[in-house]
Amino acid sequence: MGSKKLKVYNPPGSKRVIVTKELPGSLWLERLIQADCKVEVLTSTDALSVDDIKTAIGQQCDAVLGQLTEDWGEELFGTLKAAGGTAYSNVAVGFNNVDVAAATKHGIPVGNTPGVLTETTAQMAVTLTFATARRTGEAERFLRAGKYKGWLMTLFLGELLWRKTVGVIGAGRIGATYARMMVEGHKMNLIYHDPYPNTDLENYIAAYSNFLISCGEEPVSCKRADSLEDLLREADCVSVHTVLDESTHHLINTERLALMKENAILVNTSRGPVVDEAALVAHCRKHPDFR
Numbered sequence: 001m002g003s004k005k006l007k008v009y010n011p012p013g014s015k016r017v018i019v020t021k022e023l024p025g026s027l028w029l030e031r032l033i034q035a036d037c038k039v040e041v042l043t044s045t046d047a048l049s050v051d052d053i054k055t056a057i058g059q060q061c062d063a064v065l066g067q068l069t070e071d072w073g074e075e076l077f078g079t080l081k082a083a084g085g086t087a088y089s090n091v092a093v094g095f096n097n098v099d100v101a102a103a104t105k106h107g108i109p110v111g112n113t114p115g116v117l118t119e120t121t122a123q124m125a126v127t128l129t130f131a132t133a134r135r136t137g138e139a140e141r142f143l144r145a146g147k148y149k150g151w152l153m154t155l156f157l158g159e160l161l162w163r164k165t166v167g168v169i170g171a172g173r174i175g176a177t178y179a180r181m182m183v184e185g186h187k188m189n190l191i192y193h194d195p196y197p198n199t200d201l202e203n204y205i206a207a208y209s210n211f212l213i214s215c216g217e218e219p220v221s222c223k224r225a226d227s228l229e230d231l232l233r234e235a236d237c238v239s240v241h242t243v244l245d246e247s248t249h250h251l252i253n254t255e256r257l258a259l260m261k262e263n264a265i266l267v268n269t270s271r272g273p274v275v276d277e278a279a280l281v282a283h284c285r286k287h288p289d290f291r
Contacts (some may be wrong), residue, residue: 005044013038015062020048020070023091028065037062054079061085068092073099081106093117093174096244096271115173122177125239125269129182132265132291133237134158159236159263161186163218167235168192169228169251170270175241176201183220184208190222193231197224232256237265244271254279263289 007022010033017032019041032039042048042056047069053076057064061083066072068090077099080088089111090098103110131137139156142148166182168175171194182188183205190205192198205222213219225231228251232238238260242248252266252275260266268275284290 005042007041007043009033009039009041010036011038016040016060017063017065018042018053018056018061019065020053020056021067021091023065050075057083057085059083063087063089065089065091068094068097070097072097072103074102074105077102077106077108081108087111089113093121094243094271118173118177121174121269122181125174125178125241125267126181126185128267128269129161129237129239129265132267133161135291159265161188161237163187163189164236165189165191165234167225167231167238168241169231169238170194170241170243171198171201171224172241174269175239178239178241179222180204183222187212187218187220189220191225191231191234192222193225193228229256229259232259233261235264236261237267240266240268240270240274242270242274244274248274250274250276250279252276252280254283257283257290260290262287263291265291 009029013033013036015035015037017037017039019039022041022043023029029039040056050071053064053066053070057076057079061080063085064080066088070076072088072090077088085108087109088098088103091113093112093114093116095110095112098110100110135156135158142156163186166179166188168179168190169192171179171192175192175194176198179190179192179201183190192201202222202224205220209219209221225234240252242251250273252268254276257279266275266280
């Protein structure tokens with residue numbers, strides 16, 4: 001790893017920590033320096049290969065802060081262990097890029113960062129939902145291509161989601177926060193699918209519904225779907241917030257897409273392979289109002 005692609009902080013530190021990408025903020029660096037760590041940050045913007053990371057670890061390394069774009073499996077954990085490593089942290093909520101069994105085999109604890117991007121990710125999902133519903137991306141491309149000739153009532157009309165039904169697949173921290181934003185902000189009814197009931201979310205929506213009634217407004221509802229298929233049939237827009245593992249790979253496939261409404265909206269801010277991309281493209285081509 002050339003010096004031009006490396007920043008070193010606290011060179012006299014007694015423990016060597018590799019950080020595979022530059023990170024925002026400074027608190028993380030301050031904490032590592034306070035712990036007497038020599039911190040080496042790889043500054044390349046390219047996705048790092050296993051060999052790149054092995055080279056960075058070298059002969060001696062106490063810990064690594066890595067990214068979800070990296071393949072942390074047997075080879076890397078073996079290299080880290082051989083270099084004297086005692087910890088690995090994935091700078092992400094998800095850890096589908098980490099072979100936890102391999103880490104356990106080599107006695108290396110694995111950390112992740114749950115909770116730090118809950119509202120941020122939920123807001124991004126809301127942004128994508130309404131950008132899709134109101135067709136802002138399509139309209140911008142239309143305008144930039146010089147095709148706009150004047151205002152028309154039917155031009156990129158989009159979908160009104162007010163008082164419709166939002167479906168949330170995976171009602172953990174991010175999914176539940178997105179659900180609350182959609183229910184509170186746009187008075188949508190909620191249907192969610194999760195292996196476990198989210199009673200806190202259900203109670204919150206019930207209390208909010210009572211508040212609406214007390215203000216003379218129509219109530220909203222919240223229910224846990226008996227099956228994913230039930231949710232897909234009922235929801236006007238669906239937002240995916242699951243983990244990625246064997247059980248959720250291509251969770252949204254040809255058969256399940258066919259259950260959705262003709263003009264439904266699908267948003268995925270979890271992991272790409274949760275949706276079968278080829279099936280999604282084929283479905284969109286057959287159903288031009290689906291987004």
